[in-house]
Amino acid sequence: MRFNEKELIFLSRQPSERAAELGMRGPKKGDVMKRRLVKLIVNFLFYFRTDEEEPIGALLLEQCRVEREDDMAFSIAFLDEAERKYLFECDSQEQCLEWIDAIIKASYEFMRKNLIFYRSEIHRLTGKDPLEQYGISDETRFQVSSGLPPLPPPPT
Amino acid sequence: MKLNERSVAHYATCNSPPDKTGFLWKKGERNPTYHRRWCVLKGNMLFYFEERDSREPVGVIVLEGCTVELCDSESEEFAFAIRFDCARARVYKLAAESQVAMESWVKALSRATFDYMRLLVRELERQLEEAQQGALSQQAKNKPKKSQVQGGTGGRSKPTSLQGPLTQPTGSPEEGLLSLIPGKENGVSWNKPAGLSNGVGEGSGVVWEAESRGDSVRPPPIPPRRKTPGGSLEDPVSPGTGCFSKLHDWYGKEVAELRVEWLQSQ
Numbered sequence: 167m168r169f170n171e172k173e174l175i176f177l178s179r180q181p182s183e184r185a186a187e188l189g190m191r192g193p194k195k196g197d198v199m200k201r202r203l204v205k206l207i208v209n210f211l212f213y214f215r216t217d218e219e220e221p222i223g224a225l226l227l228e229q230c231r232v233e234r235e236d237d238m239a240f241s242i243a244f245l246d247e248a249e250r251k252y253l254f255e256c257d258s259q260e261q262c263l264e265w266i267d268a269i270i271k272a273s274y275e276f277m278r279k280n281l282i283f284y285r286s287e288i289h290r291l292t293g294k295d296p297l298e299q300y301g302i303s304d305e306t307r308f309q310v311s312s313g314l315p316p317l318p319p320p321p322t
Numbered sequence: 323m324k325l326n327e328r329s330v331a332h333y334a335t336c337n338s339p340p341d342k343t344g345f346l347w348k349k350g351e352r353n354p355t356y357h358r359r360w361c362v363l364k365g366n367m368l369f370y371f372e373e374r375d376s377r378e379p380v381g382v383i384v385l386e387g388c389t390v391e392l393c394d395s396e397s398e399e400f401a402f403a404i405r406f407d408c409a410r411a412r413v414y415k416l417a418a419e420s421q422v423a424m425e426s427w428v429k430a431l432s433r434a435t436f437d438y439m440r441l442l443v444r445e446l447e448r449q450l451e452e453a454q455q456g457a458l459s460q461q462a463k464n465k466p467k468k469s470q471v472q473g474g475t476g477g478r479s480k481p482t483s484l485q486g487p488l489t490q491p492t493g494s495p496e497e498g499l500l501s502l503i504p505g506k507e508n509g510v511s512w513n514k515p516a517g518l519s520n521g522v523g524e525g526s527g528v529v530w531e532a533e534s535r536g537d538s539v540r541p542p543p544i545p546p547r548r549k550t551p552g553g554s555l556e557d558p559v560s561p562g563t564g565c566f567s568k569l570h571d572w573y574g575k576e577v578a579e580l581r582v583e584w585l586q587s588q
Binding site: 167168169170171172173174175176177180208209220221222223224225226228229230244245246272274275277278280281284285287288291292296300302305306307 | 323324325326327328329330331332333336338341342351354366367378379380381382383384386387388406407409410411412414424430433434436437439440442443445446447449450453454456457498554570
């Protein structure tokens with residue numbers, strides 16, 4: 167599958183949400199734990215050799231599951247291959263929890279759910295659709311019943 | 323650079339609903355001919371397939387950091403381009419099959435970035451906090467008597483899937499949402515796509531009436547047409563634009579002017 171690698175590499179140089187040197191082990195049998203610079207940018211996790219400018223790779227953080235593995239370790243697995251886990255070792259419990267939290271919140275789909283929730287709640291509390299003022303109420307992207315057409319108004 | 327391609331491809335075809343789909347003509351990577359591709363926009367990724375029923379995408383364009391612009395093409399009507407800001411970046415040339423389709427795609431793609439969504443979420447988060455403050459102070463004023471029924475907001479039915487802890491104003495709305503995520507025993511959360519078990523579900527029959535639109539809101543104009551080809555374009559999402567409404571106005575001004583121009587030229 168082709169992807170815009172140059173642009174992704176450029177993205178990996180942007181300011182990150184979170185970055186740290188962590189131990190990282192790939193999902194394949196025989197992969198060993200290595201020290202990597204790990205950077206969280208939008209919904210991607212980039213990983214670098216600690217002294218290199220260009221990332222070795224990137225993980226798109228959609229459709230994934232983050233799990234605490236140990237006191238100071240967590241794993242990321244993707245739903246289409248749930249047994250293959252990427253393992254990360256942190257330097258403290260606190261750091262581990264922070265990373266888990268950050269990665270969960272990094273997914274686009276997670277943000278979308280938040281948005282839909284806020285939209286509904288604001289509507290419930292104020293009677294107004296907050297997206298109306300921006301003229302984007304009808305965008306599929308923001309629908310309460312995601313993807314389905316908006317519900318017709320009930321008969322009065 | 324490595325990428326978890328299989329999982330990325332899975333995101334394209336999994337059951338979460340896409341933001342937009344349709345056929346687009348895409349200019350080839352190596353050769354200059356246009357190929358008809360089935361395109362699926364999901365989140366900040368534009369996938370393209372050979373056929374509508376292809377199981378795997380031919381490729382994906384990660385839309386982060388891009389600008390979408392109309393372009394003049396000798397061979398293609400309804401052409402537009404996805405342009406990136408980095409050095410030696412590609413320009414993806416695409417063409418829709420009608421004016422309406424083109425405008426719709428340009429709009430959808432311009433709003434596809436993570437940054438856009440993040441700004442919007444933060445703005446709504448702020449608005450929700452305000453609304454919750456308002457509701458709290460309202461409750462404090464109305465001392466409920468036994469015989470009196472708390473009116474609420476005009477008898478509107480609550481979204482049924484948002485019951486439970488979320489209907490009480492919590493400290494942080496995000497915490498409220500997170501508490502719905504079924505945790506594992508050791509307190510870890512799933513990053514589940516297909517809805518939460520009792521939370522904001524997809525297609526779970528959320529009851530929310532669309533407001534009747536007496537004065538219908540016009541759809542927003544399409545994003546600005548860039549007149550300078552190539553080169554580095556000014557990034558509209560400047561670091562200073564932390565406020566969504568300012569950002570929206572920024573887009574809106576230039577667009578409104580262009581729209582007037584275009585309408586007058588018809």
